[in-house]
Amino acid sequence: TQLLEQSPQFLSIQEGENLTVYCNSSSVFSSLQWYRQEPGEGPVLLVTVVTGGEVKKLKRLTFQFGDARKDSSLHITAAQPGDTGLYLCAGGTQIGFNKFYFGSGTKLNVKP
Amino acid sequence: DAGITQSPRHKVTETGTPVTLRCHQTENHRYMYWYRQDPGHGLRLIHYSYGVKDTDKGEVSDGYSVSRSKTEDFLLTLESATSSQTSVYFCAISESSSFNYGYTFGSGTRLTVV
Numbered sequence: 001t002q003l004l005e006q007s008p009q010f011l012s013i014q015e016g017e018n019l020t021v022y023c024n025s026s027s028v029f030s031s032l033q034w035y036r037q038e039p040g041e042g043p044v045l046l047v048t049v050v051t052g053g054e055v056k057k058l059k060r061l062t063f064q065f066g067d068a069r070k071d072s073s074l075h076i077t078a079a080q081p082g083d084t085g086l087y088l089c090a091g092g093t094q095i096g097f098n099k100f101y102f103g104s105g106t107k108l109n110v111k112p
Numbered sequence: 113d114a115g116i117t118q119s120p121r122h123k124v125t126e127t128g129t130p131v132t133l134r135c136h137q138t139e140n141h142r143y144m145y146w147y148r149q150d151p152g153h154g155l156r157l158i159h160y161s162y163g164v165k166d167t168d169k170g171e172v173s174d175g176y177s178v179s180r181s182k183t184e185d186f187l188l189t190l191e192s193a194t195s196s197q198t199s200v201y202f203c204a205i206s207e208s209s210s211f212n213y214g215y216t217f218g219s220g221t222r223l224t225v226v
Binding site: 004029030031033035040041042043044045048050088090092093099100101102103104105 | 218
């Protein structure tokens with residue numbers, strides 16, 4: 001059972017375009033994190049959001065946590081080839097020990 | 113400058129053989145995790161540790177065991193490898209169990225069971 005559904009699964013765009021990827025769940029999470037993973041490497045943390053409705057910006061990346069803390073989005077403005085990678089969302093719960101559940105990811109390819 | 117290293121990076125093994133993967137950290141973090149990554153499934157938690165000799169099961173723990181005898185080392189053992197355990201295995205560390213803290217991941221071990 002996949003707690004977190006990410007869409008789209010694949011996205012191929014030209015340099016300079018804007019894009020949004022989504023992370024949805026029927027479960028409520030205490031926090032939502034976004035990671036980026038490059039081939040042959042482990043995921044790298046980009047951001048953590050913890051408050052419903054929270055928006056965080058990291059240069060050209062904008063992250064939003066849904067009001068009900070069940071969903072999140074990642075918007076990239078003016079994408080660059082260096083943004084290419086697999087974007088993973090992870091929902092954190094504190095039922096018992098804190099654990100993170102990962103979505104299966106959105107594979108982004110930005111063409112020059 | 114990697115604070116977390118996994119070994120080996122690649123391994124091919126035969127069905128039925130035992131395999132041990134190692135995760136080593138230099139950050140002195142209390143919390144360590146083993147995940148596997150498979151296409152279409154994302155990262156799934158196998159086992160985790162919240163201190164020396166303190167470990168617990170994750171969502172896909174069948175067929176795996178772990179040990180943590182020192183803060184810096186977390187070992188994952190496949191008692192008798194099966195083809196369904198072909199995967200990329202990631203170790204992660206965290207300084208806190210709070211949901212505010214993210215993970216630092218190693219570079220992974222690609223395991224193929226033939």
